[in-house]
Amino acid sequence: MTKSDYTSLRMGVDYYPEHWDRSLWEQDALLMKQSGVALVRIGEFAWSRLEPREGEYDFAWMDEAIDLFGSHGIDVVIGTPTHTPPRWLTTKYPDVLPITPNGGVFQPGVRGHRCFNSRSLRRLGERLIEQLAERYAQHPAVIGWQIDNEFSMLDSQSEQATEDFRDWVYRKYGTLERLNQEWGTVVWSGEYSEWNQLTPPLGGSPYQNPSFLLDFARFQWDSIVDFQQGQISAIRRHCPDHFITHNFHSYPQRLDLYAVGEELDFASFDYYPNTSPEKAATSPYSGALSLDITRGIKRQNFWIMEQLSGSPGGWMPMWRMPQPGYIRAYVWQAIARGADTLVHFRWRSATVGAEQFWHGLIDHSNVSGRRLAEFVQTSAELQRLAPLLGQTSPKAQVAILMSPEQLEALRIQKQADSFDYYENIKTYHRVLTKLGIDCDVIDWRQPLDAYQVVIAPHLYLLDDEVAERLSHFAADGGTLVTTARTGVKNLQNVCEMKLLPGLLADCTGVTVRDYDPLGSDIVRLDDREGEQFACSQWADILEPADGGRTEVLATYGGSVFFAGEATITRHEFGRGETYYIGTHPEESYLRGLLLGIMQKVGIPYIEGLPASVQVSVRSGESGSYLFILNLGREPRRIKSLGAYSDVMRGEGLLSGKLYNGHEIELEPYGVEIFRLIL
Structure with missing residues (x-):
């Protein structure tokens, strides 16, 4: 199998042969083949079985499992097992364990107990991965690799993380004088006079220097990328024709998804749409955004490496069991939004461990039921349609820009009660989804040539490069939508001494004369037709630029001191136009505004699409x-x-x-x- 083959449409399952008696392996493989399983993922938590003692490898069981699947025509994806370092490793090399912001040790016993800066983890993990890659490079059943499992931020304060952070800061700033200036450490006598005074944010207080906190997040992003790159290099030395991916999960992630995704062949996602009846109205739209974000990591189709197969539980009380048709429908939702292969978690519900009640396709009874039957139906449909749907992908004319830096900066300094960067992106995306408009969600620094409309929410941090790209996009005929809290800071998380929206003031044709952090308070919004709506979170009081090219679309109403002032504007800019939304309007207003934009630029839409x-x-x-x-x-x-x-x-x-x-x-x-x- 070559790398290009990962674009074929197939279904698979996550399987843990080390959890089951060998007597079950053969019957499982037979039933998988009969059920339409095309591939399995194995190994991502199996370090203790692959290397039971330091330097002593036992691959016999994995050989047997891979040979068995291969004999039934089932391909294998191997997960690198660094998410769960074994107890012999954490006992002998305690530097592997992260130190939490409160000074405690992230002890083994669950999972994810690995500091990305640990040299012991890097050395021993990459040594094991090299052994695996060399062993299975030529095995006909092995087609690719998943790096680690569900990366996330750990905020490790270990000695090695501290040392690496100092080195990272030194490489970026060079001198303490520049560091103190860029971070503004003069506040609260926080200036550094020796490099050894620089540590991670011990205690994790949210009230520390925001420039320092943002750079510590960036350092962690780079550490994760470097940690992953060591594994990628070990695999590519022996397996140049195998694909490499990683399974992202649970957005919003503080992780820089785009930096992690850069060296991958494609992105993967672990998709667990909520089955509870009270989430029925929102879960399909939250899921649609998650899928579009995953597609945007590489701006190409992706895989689902864990797809819901039954009621999740273990990390929380069990959700409702998916109703008949639920599993099938959400498989097709993922495919519709760019998934090529879907791997279901898991084949059989576990009988041991903390995730015993995270249900698989087959229950603990080991008796096949309706969920497996639904998988079989869906797999058969996908196999039949694969010749048509293979090599196809969504082609969007609208993009929403998303930025890990904005997410982190706005987490560090929350702007107002109920103001939430990701939830607001979700609102814009939900409006587009309800209009039947395909939308890409991409990194805020990506090229924009493919789009007619770009929505750029809350560009709180802004630099010349992004401002120029957005201005050129609009000037060349594009439609740009910007929002409140744009241009507040530079990339060092330092407030700019400019009228907002700062570097985008000319492009948007407005300045912010004043603002009011509304939080959860509701304020009236009046459009030009006299219709009234609600808005909340934030109120920018806008001053349209002179020259008559800025049109006021909505003003504030009611008894607030800024009643009658402009809040939403449209500005002609070059051959295009820009919209500035100075508040967070209710969804019905955004629907009308975005619908008008789509009609104007000729993007197809659907009016009256039923709920769900x-x-x-x-x-x-x-x-x-x-x-x-x-x-x-x-x-x-x-x-x-x-x-x-x-x-x-x-x-x-x-x-x-x-x-x-x-x-x-x-x-x-x-x-x-x-x-x-x-």
């Missing part, structure tokens, strides 16, 4: 394919959106019933896929 119904398009050389998904518990109806042939049930893939203006009925968790007839 999502629409996405994947396109490629084989054509364009429309996915209509009901991700809710109630039946829905929708008119067909143009002339399409039904490929989900079509004979010979392309000869299904033609829809053109007819109404389509969607059962709960119903899935329809159509091919556009040109």
Whole structure:
């Protein structure tokens, strides 16, 4: 298998042969093959079985498992096991364990107990990975690797992390004089006079110097990238034709997703949409954003390395069990938004350990039930449609910019009660999703040439490079949407002595004369047609630029001191235009505003899309394919959106019933896929 083959559409399972008696392996592999399992992920938590004592390797069990899967035509992805260092390692090399911000030790017994700066972990982990890569480089069943598991920020205060942080800061600033100036350490007598005075933020207080805290986060991002790169190098020395990925999870992550993703062949995500009835109205939209974020890490299709198979539990009380059709519907949602391969967690519910109640496709009874049957149905559908859908991907004309630096800076200094960077991105994305508009969510420093509309929420930190890119985008004919708290600081997390929105003032055609951190308080918003809406979180009081090219779209109303002042504007800039949204309006206002923008620039949309119904398009050389998904518990109806042939049930893939203006009925968790007839 070559790297290009990872774009094929398939389904698999996560399997832990070390957890099960060998007598089960053969029957599991047989049932997997009969169920449509094309690949398994193994090994990511198995260090103690692969190296039971330092330097003593036992690969016999993994050889047997991989050979077994290979004999049944099931491919294998190996997870590197550094997420769970074994007890012999943490006992002999205690530098492996992170030191928490309160001075405690992150002890073994759960998982993730590894300091990314530990030299012992790097040396011993990479040595084991080199052994694995050399051993399985030529095995026909092994197709790729997953690095570690679910990276996240640890804020380790270990001796090695402290030393590495000093080195990182020294490389960035060179002198203590410059460091003190850039961080503004004169406040509270925080100036450094010797390098050994510089430590991580011991105690983890949120009220420390914000420039220092942001740089400590950046240092950790670089440490994780370096930790990963050591593993990637060890694998690529022996397995140049195998793909390498990592399984991101649970957004928002403080992690710099884009830096971690840079050296990967593709990104992966662990997708657990919430099954609880009270989350039914929001979970499909939160999930859609997570999938679009994952696609944006590499700006290409991705994998799901852990897909929900049953009720999660263990880390929290068990969720509701997925209703019939739920597993299938959310598989197709992921595919519709760019997933190529979906690996379900897990094959069978564990009988031991902390995750016994994180349910798999098969329950503890080891009796196949409806969840496995639903997997079998979905896998068969995917196999049948793979010749059409393979090599296709979403093609969005709208992008939302996301930035780990904004997320971290706004976490360090919360701007107002209820003001939340990620939740606000979620609002904009949800509005677009409800209009049936595909949207990329990309790193804020990525090129913008592919888009007609770019939404850039809360560019709290801003530099010349980003400001110039956004200004050029608008001047060249694009539509730029910016929001409150733009241009507040430079990249050192230091406030700029400029009228907001700082470097984007010319581009947006406004300045902020005053502001009011509204928090959870509700203020009235009046549009030009006299309609009234609610807004909250923040109130920028805008001063349109002279020259008549800035149009006021909405003002504040009610009894606030800034009633009648501008809050939302449109500005002609070059061949394009910019919108400035100085508050956080209720969703219905944003819907009307964004709908008007899409109509103006000619981006297709859908009015009246029923609640819980999502629409996405994947396109490629084989054509364009429309996915209509009901991700809710109630039946829905929708008119067909143009002339399409039904490929989900079509004979010979392309000869299904033609829809053109007819109404389509969607059962709960119903899935329809159509091919556009040109």
